[in-house]
Structure formats: structure tokens, C-alpha cells
Amino acid sequence: MKVIVDGTEMEAHENECLGEFFNRVGIKIKEGHLVSVKRKIEVERISTNLYEVQTSRGKMILRWECVQELNRWKQTYRNFEGCSVRWATIDAVVFGP
Known part of the structure; x- marks a missing residue:
């Protein structure tokens, strides 16, 4: 050994x-x-396209189907911690004020 x-x-x-x-x-x-x-x-890596976002009104699951957008999300999602979240339409979520 x-x-x-x-x-x-x-x-x-x-x-x-x-x-x-x-x-x-x-x-x-x-x-x-x-x-x-x-x-x-050994470190095991798991790749996922699902992310849980916790808000003061509950939590939601985001599922990415576009690989390019998923990669962009992976690079930036930590920047959203502490941001405000609002629903712009029934189909869209907006991060920021």
C-alpha cells in the first residue's frame, strides 16, 4: 500500500x-x-440538470434542457445567493430587483 x-x-x-x-x-x-x-x-462526480431554488415563499425546481444554458447557469448560479426573485410571467423567473 x-x-x-x-x-x-x-x-x-x-x-x-x-x-x-x-x-x-x-x-x-x-x-x-x-x-x-x-x-x-475517489471523488465521484454527478452531473445534473436539476437545481432547487429556495425562496421566502417556498422552493422551486429548475430543469435545464439546453446544454448551453445549463453551462451558463453552472458558471453564475452562486452569484444569485441573496438576490430578490420575482415572477415576470407564468413562464419566466427573474433574478434581481
Whole structure:
């Protein structure tokens, strides 16, 4: 197993305990110090065309069918946090004053 200690990559043996590993590679752990182990996991990405917008009057779901508009939304949606929302028509939502 690949192990990275203080930026240095090392190899741990199968079924090797943490203490055994440190002793084998010559790392001394001082009395009272803590050792933290972080397990690296693969990041899974999920692509969606659905977004939930929460307002003071409830929430609504936006579904994007046009990829170009979806990409534009993904680049700018965080800018809308705290903005006013109003309905201009039954088919349109307007962000801003």
C-alpha cells in the first residue's frame, strides 16, 4: 500500500500495523504525540440538470434542457445567493430587483 508521510511516498507491507511501519522506516513518534491517518477516496462526480431554488415563499425546481444554458447557469448560479426573485410571467423567473 502506498503511504505518504510528511510528503514522502513510502510502501507499507500487507497487514503491517502502523507502529511496525513507523519502526521499519525509522520514524520515531514522541510520547504524547498523536498520529492521524487519512484515507484517500475517489471523488465521484454527478452531473445534473436539476437545481432547487429556495425562496421566502417556498422552493422551486429548475430543469435545464439546453446544454448551453445549463453551462451558463453552472458558471453564475452562486452569484444569485441573496438576490430578490420575482415572477415576470407564468413562464419566466427573474433574478434581481
